[in-house]
Amino acid sequence: MTENRQLSRYGTVLIVSGPSGVGKSTVCAAVREQFPKLHFSVSCTTRDPRPGEIDGEHYYFINKTVFEQKIAAGEFIEHADVFGNYYGTLHSEVLKYISQGEDVFLDIDIQGAMQIKEHTGSDELLKRCCEFIFIIPPDRNELESRLRGRNTEDEAVIQRRLAKSEHELSFWREYDYIIVNDTLEAAVERMKHIIYAAHCRTGRYREI
Amino acid sequence: MTENRQLSRYGTVLIVSGPSGVGKSTVCAAVREQFPKLHFSVSCTTRDPRPGEIDGEHYYFINKTVFEQKIAAGEFIEHADVFGNYYGTLHSEVLKYISQGEDVFLDIDIQGAMQIKEHTGSDELLKRCCEFIFIIPPDRNELESRLRGRNTEDEAVIQRRLAKSEHELSFWREYDYIIVNDTLEAAVERMKHIIYAAHCRTGRYREI
Numbered sequence: 001m002t003e004n005r006q007l008s009r010y011g012t013v014l015i016v017s018g019p020s021g022v023g024k025s026t027v028c029a030a031v032r033e034q035f036p037k038l039h040f041s042v043s044c045t046t047r048d049p050r051p052g053e054i055d056g057e058h059y060y061f062i063n064k065t066v067f068e069q070k071i072a073a074g075e076f077i078e079h080a081d082v083f084g085n086y087y088g089t090l091h092s093e094v095l096k097y098i099s100q101g102e103d104v105f106l107d108i109d110i111q112g113a114m115q116i117k118e119h120t121g122s123d124e125l126l127k128r129c130c131e132f133i134f135i136i137p138p139d140r141n142e143l144e145s146r147l148r149g150r151n152t153e154d155e156a157v158i159q160r161r162l163a164k165s166e167h168e169l170s171f172w173r174e175y176d177y178i179i180v181n182d183t184l185e186a187a188v189e190r191m192k193h194i195i196y197a198a199h200c201r202t203g204r205y206r207e208i
Numbered sequence: 209m210t211e212n213r214q215l216s217r218y219g220t221v222l223i224v225s226g227p228s229g230v231g232k233s234t235v236c237a238a239v240r241e242q243f244p245k246l247h248f249s250v251s252c253t254t255r256d257p258r259p260g261e262i263d264g265e266h267y268y269f270i271n272k273t274v275f276e277q278k279i280a281a282g283e284f285i286e287h288a289d290v291f292g293n294y295y296g297t298l299h300s301e302v303l304k305y306i307s308q309g310e311d312v313f314l315d316i317d318i319q320g321a322m323q324i325k326e327h328t329g330s331d332e333l334l335k336r337c338c339e340f341i342f343i344i345p346p347d348r349n350e351l352e353s354r355l356r357g358r359n360t361e362d363e364a365v366i367q368r369r370l371a372k373s374e375h376e377l378s379f380w381r382e383y384d385y386i387i388v389n390d391t392l393e394a395a396v397e398r399m400k401h402i403i404y405a406a407h408c409r410t411g412r413y414r415e416i
Contacts, residue, residue, distance in 0.1 A: 006347070007386075134410075139214070177408040178215075190408050197405035200385040200398050202342075 008208040010129050011098035012198040014038075014105045017113045018135030019168035020161060021147040023181050027135060028107045030188045035195070039097050039104045044070070047085040060090075077126065078108070078115035089116075091126075098129045103195065110171050117174065128203040133194060134175035138182040140166075216416040218337050219306035220406040222246075222313045225321045226343030227376035228369060229355040231389050235343060236315045238396045243403070247305050247312045252278070255293040268298075285334065286316070286323035297324075299334075306337045311403065318379050325382065336411040341402060342383035346390040348374075 018024040032040060044060045046067050055061045062070075067086045070076060079088030089106060097104040108116075113132060120127035137143040147161050172178055177194050181187040198204070226232040240248060252268045254275050263269045270278075275294045278284060287296025297314060305312040316324075321340060328335035345351040355369050380386055385402050389395040406412070 007344075007380075133408075136215075172215075172413075173410060175410055177405070178410055178413060179408055190404070193401045193404035194408060196398070196401035197385070200341075200387055200402060202381060202383055202386055205380075205386060 006208055007205045009101050009199065010125070010204045010206070011100065011102040011104065012195070012201075012204065013094050013098060013116075013126065013130045014103060014133060014195065014198070015113050015116055015130055016105065016107055016133045016135065017110045017171075017175070018181075019110075019137075019143070019165040021143050021165055022135050022137050023146065023184070023187075024107065024135050026184060027179070027181060027187050027191070028105070030184055031105065031191050034188060034192075035105075037102075038195070039102060041089055041093055041104050041106045043087055043089055044076075044079075045085060045087045047087075077119045077123075078112040080109075080111060091123075094126070094129075098125070103198070110168055114171075114174065131177065131194065131198050131201075132175040133177045133179060133191070134172050135179045135181050135187065136169065136172060138180055142182075214416055215413045217309050217407065218333070218412045218414070219308065219310040219312065220403070220409075220412065221302050221306060221324075221334065221338045222311060222341060222403065222406070223321050223324055223338055224313065224315055224341045224343065225318045225379075225383070226389075227318075227345075227351070227373040229351050229373055230343050230345050231354065231392070231395075232315065232343050234392060235387070235389060235395045235399070236313070238392055239313065239399050242396060242400075243313075245310075246403070247310060249297055249301055249312050249314045251295055251297055252284075252287075253293060253295045255295075285327045285331075286320040288319060299331075302334070302337075306333070311406070318376055322379075322382065339385065339402065339406050339409075340383040341385045341387060341399070342380050343387045343389050343395065344377065344380060346388055350390075 016024065016028060031038065042056065042060060044062050044067060046062065046064045049055065049061050053059065064086065067088070070090070071079060075090055075092065076088040077091050077094065079086060089112070094104050116130065117132060120130055137146070143165055144162060147165065148158055179187050179190045224232065224236060239246065250264065250268060252270050252275060254270065254272045257263065257269050261267065272294065275296070279287060283298055283300065284296040285299050285302065287294060297320070302312050324338065325340060328338055345354070351373055352370060355373065356366055387395050387398045
């Protein structure tokens with residue numbers, strides 16, 4: 001920018017969550033299709049690969065001992081034990097992209113996002129590069145009809161899911177951005193603006 | 209968003225500065241043309257209207273006593289004395305737009321932007337709604353050629369302007385966003401993404 005100092009840019013870590021039934025998977029799939037340059041973070045897991053799943057593409061399949069060594073070494077920015085299997089995101093997985101100025105997308109549950117947020121407290125680079133995005137339904141009725149629409153379970157199950165979604169919704173303030181999922185097209189458009197605006201965030205820049 | 213709680217959105221205060229010679233006026237003029245819904249903040253001044261200037265459109269023309277009363281009453285979010293004339297932005301001028309969910313654009317010098325930033329320390333609503341945007345040249349040579357190109361003054365004057373611009377450039381870290389003005393079209397496109405992404409910033413939302 002001056003004769004001796006130029007600005008260089010880090011990539012962005014896009015951390016995307018939302019309550020159950022909000023349609024997050026559909027939005028994320030559309031983003032994946034429309035942003036071929038965007039990297040999608042690959043998680044580690046200790047569960048066995050399912051037919052057709054490829055190591056390094058769908059997951060990094062590692063064994064429990066190795067996973068626990070990596071936990072102990074602080075290599076995960078988030079991890080969880082889900083019914084006896086570990087799942088987690090490696091710090092190195094996001095770092096390899098952002099250090100090259102490339103963006104990486106994490107489709108992740110709220111607990112995972114909150115772990116990453118906590119991690120940014122002691123990780124200056126990650127703090128500078130993360131954008132936390134929360135997808136919300138346009139209104140409660142829409143969420144309820146989506147939860148009802150996707151299965152034919154009994155009322156008690158649906159009510160439990162609704163209560164869970166409402167609890168999850170209360171986390172919206174913890175995020176940097178809210179995307180209202182009124183239509184898929186509008187939600188993806190909002191994501192697009194957030195991704196491109198993120199390229200202009202001052203935190204992404206450093207003098208070299 | 210839930211049965212009893214809905215989200216309502218404030219507008220955004222877009223505060224745009226840049227070093228001398230960066231082409232800020234051209235970018236702002238293009239934004240004004242391409243975003244007819246965006247409000248452009250009208251400043252107060254104590255100087256006399258020039259031919260063709262309309263009160264309430266180009267400036268609010270007020271006398272010195274009234275201006276000083278407003279300073280004393282804390283009604284300005286920024287103000288300055290420029291060669292014996294006051295210029296300033298009223299808090300009410302931005303509040304009337306953002307409280308209705310509409311965006312307001314301030315084309316303002318760095319000193320003014322820094323005053324507003326200081327003001328946000330004690331003004332929670334303003335803090336939630338401001339986005340500070342800094343326009344930078346693609347490189348030093350480009351800035352120099354722009355400073356040289358717009359007049360035929362002698363080398364000493366040009367060197368003084370260059371030194372001033374470089375000092376101004378050092379303020380980039382104080383802003384939320386950086387827009388590189390490599391081409392007018394790209395700069396306006398970046399502004400567009402920032403404006404639309406700002407509509408999704410969590411700080412803009414409140415439960416009603």
